[in-house]
Amino acid sequence: MPHNDHDDAPVATSKTASPERELVMRAVTINRSASDLYDFWRDFPNLARIMDNIVSIEPINGTRSRWVVRGPGGTEYEWVSTVTKDVPGEEITWQAEGDAEIANSGRICFRETHDRGTVVTATIAYDPPAGVVGKVIAKVLQREPELQARRDLRRFKQLMEAGEIATNARNARMRAEEMN
Amino acid sequence: MRALAWHGKHDVRVDTVDDPEIVNPRDAILKVTSTAICGSDLHLYDGYIPTMKAGDILGHEFMGEVVDVGVESTLEIGQRVVVPFTLACGRCYHCNKQQHAACDNGNPADNQDIGEKLYGHGMPGLFGYSHMTGGYAGGQAEYVRVPFSDVGPIVIPDGVDDDKVLFLSDILPTGWQAAEYAEIEPGDTVAVWGCGPVGLFAVQSAFLMGAERVIAIDHFPHRLELARHFGAETINFEESATYDALMVMTGGIGPDAVIDAVGLEAHGAFVDNIVDQIKVSTFLGTDRTHAIRQAIIACRKGGRVSMPAVYGGFVDKFPLGALMEKGLTLRTGQTNVQKYMPGLLAAIMEGKIDTSFLISHRMGLEDAPQGYKLFHDEQDRTTKIVLKPGMDMAA
Numbered sequence: 001m002p003h004n005d006h007d008d009a010p011v012a013t014s015k016t017a018s019p020e021r022e023l024v025m026r027a028v029t030i031n032r033s034a035s036d037l038y039d040f041w042r043d044f045p046n047l048a049r050i051m052d053n054i055v056s057i058e059p060i061n062g063t064r065s066r067w068v069v070r071g072p073g074g075t076e077y078e079w080v081s082t083v084t085k086d087v088p089g090e091e092i093t094w095q096a097e098g099d100a101e102i103a104n105s106g107r108i109c110f111r112e113t114h115d116r117g118t119v120v121t122a123t124i125a126y127d128p129p130a131g132v133v134g135k136v137i138a139k140v141l142q143r144e145p146e147l148q149a150r151r152d153l154r155r156f157k158q159l160m161e162a163g164e165i166a167t168n169a170r171n172a173r174m175r176a177e178e179m180n
Numbered sequence: 181m182r183a184l185a186w187h188g189k190h191d192v193r194v195d196t197v198d199d200p201e202i203v204n205p206r207d208a209i210l211k212v213t214s215t216a217i218c219g220s221d222l223h224l225y226d227g228y229i230p231t232m233k234a235g236d237i238l239g240h241e242f243m244g245e246v247v248d249v250g251v252e253s254t255l256e257i258g259q260r261v262v263v264p265f266t267l268a269c270g271r272c273y274h275c276n277k278q279q280h281a282a283c284d285n286g287n288p289a290d291n292q293d294i295g296e297k298l299y300g301h302g303m304p305g306l307f308g309y310s311h312m313t314g315g316y317a318g319g320q321a322e323y324v325r326v327p328f329s330d331v332g333p334i335v336i337p338d339g340v341d342d343d344k345v346l347f348l349s350d351i352l353p354t355g356w357q358a359a360e361y362a363e364i365e366p367g368d369t370v371a372v373w374g375c376g377p378v379g380l381f382a383v384q385s386a387f388l389m390g391a392e393r394v395i396a397i398d399h400f401p402h403r404l405e406l407a408r409h410f411g412a413e414t415i416n417f418e419e420s421a422t423y424d425a426l427m428v429m430t431g432g433i434g435p436d437a438v439i440d441a442v443g444l445e446a447h448g449a450f451v452d453n454i455v456d457q458i459k460v461s462t463f464l465g466t467d468r469t470h471a472i473r474q475a476i477i478a479c480r481k482g483g484r485v486s487m488p489a490v491y492g493g494f495v496d497k498f499p500l501g502a503l504m505e506k507g508l509t510l511r512t513g514q515t516n517v518q519k520y521m522p523g524l525l526a527a528i529m530e531g532k533i534d535t536s537f538l539i540s541h542r543m544g545l546e547d548a549p550q551g552y553k554l555f556h557d558e559q560d561r562t563t564k565i566v567l568k569p570g571m572d573m574a575a
Binding site for chain 2: 029031116117147150151152154155157158161162163164165166167168169170171172173174175
């Protein structure tokens, strides 16, 4: 866990540091083993179940995957993400390849505790979108990374612990509307 | 199906809406046989709860017959069940500690944002109680979808009347937990502010837990009479000075434990709402935080303060100094209904706890809007209204 020179708090919570990219860090404790959680995450198409606005996540090879995300008015945005570090049961680091609309990279760590399951820590570094178009894209894609990380990790926890993702939909039609 | 939907302040209607279906594997669908209007429903009715949307189906106290089950439900079609008002997954850290009302997984991810911002953590999921607690359709309807049906609902034995067990859904466990949080020791004197359903069940529970005396405080004569029926001594705060009376009645010591069953009843209200809510409160006069202040001031040194009462935001003039200087213990929280249901069902079956005395009115679902108005306008005699969707068919 990176931290500054003065205390043990994660650098993403620093009031004074000014990293080159925006940093979002969020942790959640999930009552499952680290290997279960890693295995789910590393099989990237699974992430469509817990993330908003995903059209598809398609593995290209062992480390690269193509992400297609829903945008405004039926448009779709896509980019290729590459795994840059992979420690089974412990950590996955990724980086969006050069031409991504919002340059982003991230890391997810799985650290098992002795009695409360596994602490999952997600770190996302991104360049704030430039200009009006960038802001619109970010907003519509819900790629406001803090909000997205918060909700995605909650759904991850729900799916892994409860076996399903909580929904207030009263029937299949309402559920389908909610997913769109 | 027909369902009681919220449309705005003092505007609830029985609408025709889509039937619920199985959505998740652990779901069940119930045909509702009995559902009560809760005191906290009145705060939805009065329009003070944020994050309500027109068309929201109300009702968090309900029971019914299982008519459909998801692949992972453990219920069987035809069983009768009572459903806890809190949605709990049964598998997270908090559920494993029987802190079901702190379940991490019952509230949809997006709906947890407000609670996290207001309280530091997302709120649990509740039936029929605004979108910050999940936006789940409630049970004041012909049918209801019940998530986590393998761990929440309790199966009721054949031949036991709805009216005896319905209150396992909320107010009976809430009164019981209130008494448990008062950590009653044999010989104790316990004072209970508020003789609504929760207060009255707290009175019964306190005696079962060994209290020697229970002193009940309210201003509605009929409610005080009910408390007296269960063995409580009473103080009508409009006729007597509560603190002075308590001091004399306890030989100057003060009650060993105090229970605030009044509260604000406002789940997650915002700051600017609170002032209004205090002014227009309907249960105990005009200044509702008065109850918790008075309870803390009256409590004996080293005593316990139990607060089942619902508060949503911030209060002024909270006697933090008295809490510290007198060395009081404060316990509170939404009810861990799932934890208490089996024991309380047994107590009902053994005749140790009486619940049906509370019901003052029974009516069909179609009459629910009149029921809300009656409960709102006539607090003394209207102790509890139970809606019976089946009654409409019979009539």
